[in-house]
Amino acid sequence: MSLDAFKNLIEPIESRMVRTIARLVRDPDDAADTMQEVLSTVWKKLETIRTHENPSAYVMRICISKAYDTLRKRSRETSREISIEDLLNVDWAGPQNHSDEGVSDEQLELVRGVMAAVIALPTQQAQAVLLRIMEEYSFREIAQALGCAEATAYSHFSKGKARLREILTAKSSKKAPVK
Amino acid sequence: MNDQHKHDPFEDVLHDALTAGSNPEAEARLHRVCADFQNQLKQSARPSPFRIWFTRLTSSGRATFPQIENGLLDLPAVNRQYVKIISGLFRRFATVLLLVMIVTISGVGIYKLATAPKPELSQSERLNFAYSHKPADIGVILNCNQNVVNAREKRGGVDQGTSSTAYNRLGLQDDLMKKFFMTGAAFRGITTGLMAYQLDHANQAPETIEQMMKPVDYIGTAKDPFGIGDLKYVRQNDEVLIYSVGPDGKWDGGKPIDLADPKLGGDVGIACNIRTGKTRNLFDERLAPYLKGDRLAHELGARQIISLKGPPVQLVPTSGTLAWGKEVDGLRAAMDLAPSKNEYEKGEQIKVRLYVQNVSRHVVQLASSRDRIEDTLILRDEKGVQVRLVSDSRYALFWRQLVRHTLKPGETASFDGLGLSIGTVRLGGIDINPNNGSYKISFELKFPDLIPCLPEDWQGKLTTGEVELRVAR
Numbered sequence: 001m002s003l004d005a006f007k008n009l010i011e012p013i014e015s016r017m018v019r020t021i022a023r024l025v026r027d028p029d030d031a032a033d034t035m036q037e038v039l040s041t042v043w044k045k046l047e048t049i050r051t052h053e054n055p056s057a058y059v060m061r062i063c064i065s066k067a068y069d070t071l072r073k074r075s076r077e078t079s080r081e082i083s084i085e086d087l088l089n090v091d092w093a094g095p096q097n098h099s100d101e102g103v104s105d106e107q108l109e110l111v112r113g114v115m116a117a118v119i120a121l122p123t124q125q126a127q128a129v130l131l132r133i134m135e136e137y138s139f140r141e142i143a144q145a146l147g148c149a150e151a152t153a154y155s156h157f158s159k160g161k162a163r164l165r166e167i168l169t170a171k172s173s174k175k176a177p178v179k
Numbered sequence: 180m181n182d183q184h185k186h187d188p189f190e191d192v193l194h195d196a197l198t199a200g201s202n203p204e205a206e207a208r209l210h211r212v213c214a215d216f217q218n219q220l221k222q223s224a225r226p227s228p229f230r231i232w233f234t235r236l237t238s239s240g241r242a243t244f245p246q247i248e249n250g251l252l253d254l255p256a257v258n259r260q261y262v263k264i265i266s267g268l269f270r271r272f273a274t275v276l277l278l279v280m281i282v283t284i285s286g287v288g289i290y291k292l293a294t295a296p297k298p299e300l301s302q303s304e305r306l307n308f309a310y311s312h313k314p315a316d317i318g319v320i321l322n323c324n325q326n327v328v329n330a331r332e333k334r335g336g337v338d339q340g341t342s343s344t345a346y347n348r349l350g351l352q353d354d355l356m357k358k359f360f361m362t363g364a365a366f367r368g369i370t371t372g373l374m375a376y377q378l379d380h381a382n383q384a385p386e387t388i389e390q391m392m393k394p395v396d397y398i399g400t401a402k403d404p405f406g407i408g409d410l411k412y413v414r415q416n417d418e419v420l421i422y423s424v425g426p427d428g429k430w431d432g433g434k435p436i437d438l439a440d441p442k443l444g445g446d447v448g449i450a451c452n453i454r455t456g457k458t459r460n461l462f463d464e465r466l467a468p469y470l471k472g473d474r475l476a477h478e479l480g481a482r483q484i485i486s487l488k489g490p491p492v493q494l495v496p497t498s499g500t501l502a503w504g505k506e507v508d509g510l511r512a513a514m515d516l517a518p519s520k521n522e523y524e525k526g527e528q529i530k531v532r533l534y535v536q537n538v539s540r541h542v543v544q545l546a547s548s549r550d551r552i553e554d555t556l557i558l559r560d561e562k563g564v565q566v567r568l569v570s571d572s573r574y575a576l577f578w579r580q581l582v583r584h585t586l587k588p589g590e591t592a593s594f595d596g597l598g599l600s601i602g603t604v605r606l607g608g609i610d611i612n613p614n615n616g617s618y619k620i621s622f623e624l625k626f627p628d629l630i631p632c633l634p635e636d637w638q639g640k641l642t643t644g645e646v647e648l649r650v651a652r
Binding site: 003006007010014017018019021022023024026028031032035036039040043107108110111114115118129130132133134136161164165 | 187189190193194196197198199200201202204205206208209210212213216217220221
């Protein structure tokens with residue numbers, strides 16, 4: 001085990017790790033703590049990761065997993081309930097009243113709502129959904145990251161997405177339709 | 180399940196929501212976290228100079244850091260290595276400590292066993308030793324009671340009224356025993372001198388001790404062995420009191436020595452009746468053997484602590500025909516006649532040669548007059564009738580000379596004995612006038628035969644073996 005190996009592993013994906021954690025864990029302090037935990041885990045499991053068939057995917061899975069854990073710890077925080085309609089009505093690319101995080105407060109509420117729905121998923125489904133949606137990994141890469149078969153990874157993703165849709169649809173039925 | 184799966188607009192919505200916005204400051208902070216983490220790894224992975232020194236010191240340079248690469252260490256493995264080194268050191272230290280403790284405890288135990296005082300003899304055991312000994316056993320008794328002797332020497336006085344030997348029943352130091360003996364010898368000398376003075380002065384006693392010493396007919400000494408001056412001389416009615424100041428060195432007005440006192444305070448003295456010539460002791464009777472000292476030389480000789488005064492005796496060739504008498508305290512005596520004849524006629528003078536042989540295991544010192552004139556002749560006829568004859572030695576006090584012989588084991592000393600005159604008179608000899616016939620003669624020898632003597636001088640009586648004396652007409 002050496003520092004060089006650690007450095008060689010982290011440097012190419014450091015930006016992706018930072019971006020993913022920052023977007024999942026919006027709170028800066030929690031993000032820093034999550035980053036520290038990710039790095040410690042990678043250092044401890046460096047030998048395992050180096051021999052893995054896709055080290056980068058493994059590290060990204062660790063990032064998402066740690067962020068997922070952090071979000072679940074914060075799940076008690078109340079967030080506004082959102083629906084699919086809320087998401088469809090938002091113009092993510094249009095001019096916004098940007099906050100410090102580059103999105104409007106309303107958009108931030110929506111993001112938090114989506115994250116609340118994601119953490120309601122089972123772990124592997126959530127990880128598959130996040131790797132696919134956020135990192136745009138192929139199902140093969142997701143399978144490598146999760147350590148399962150590609151079909152299983154697809155299944156996790158499909159079930160997770162369907163469950164996520166159900167959650168958001170159910171919330172839509174409680175609210176008045178958004179035009 | 181492949182990546183060409185049907186496009187779902189819901190995925191686009193989720194993608195937009197999850198990847199919306201960016202926070203450069205938060206991301207920069209996370210980059211710093213990553214850089215700091217790597218710096219911490221660098222610092223902690225480099226072995227400190229102390230760690231390197233400690234490892235070299237504790238492992239004598241044999242230890243190797245696990246998986247060294249680019250100067251960085253596998254810290255968990257290094258820590259395990261340290262645990263191993265420290266536990267090894269502890270085992271070594273514990274082993275050495277255990278060995279040291281075993282050696283120390285063993286050494287202390289052996290030393291204590293070697294130096295432990297032997298069990299003290301009980302009072303009854305001491306008395307048994309004291310009263311049941313035989314002369315030849317004295318050395319054994321002394322060995323058995325060496326601890327008692329040591330304790331006695333430490334105390335310097337009386338040892339609880341018991342003794343370590345048959346002779347030394349009070350357990351006195353050797354020096355004290357010698358001085359008591361010298362005191363007794365001085366008493367004996369003075370009483371003899373007093374008797375001689377009375378013979379020359381109409382049975383009158385001298386007023387002072389100096390008066391008795393002036394005629395120089397007394398060959399003893401008046402010096403007090405315990406003091407720095409002469410013995411105390413006190414005229415009291417019909418008695419003459421003679422005192423020594425005793426072991427405490429102080430004049431206590433004639434108070435007898437208190438044996439219960441560790442310092443033996445008090446005086447020791449005798450009283451001589453001028454009229455009757457009898458003496459009585461003015462001290463505890465338990466001190467009498469010490470003043471008499473008849474076995475002191477034997478005890479000192481058995482312990483080989485005597486300081487001999489006489490020159491080594493010349494070896495005397497003795498014929499195998501000598502008839503040795505009964506052994507007494509390791510000495511035996513014999514005699515022969517000169518000329519050696521089968522028959523002796525009346526009017527013939529016979530010279531007597533006396534022999535004393537040391538058959539003990541230690542050196543014996545004999546003090547004797549050069550010419551032995553106080554010995555007793557024992558004459559026994561064919562019918563067994565025995566006669567004891569002595570010479571009148573009173574007039575020989577002036578010219579007798581004292582000699583000493585140091586007899587090593589097996590050595591023999593010889594002395595000129597009294598001459599025998601058969602049917603005639605001879606000054607300084609023994610005159611016998613036997614009838615015709617065969618007689619058995621022997622001599623009883625007293626040592627020393629002259630007063631005074633030293634503590635180292637053997638004291639006692641020896642009887643020679645019998646020699647046939649055939650007297651013809």
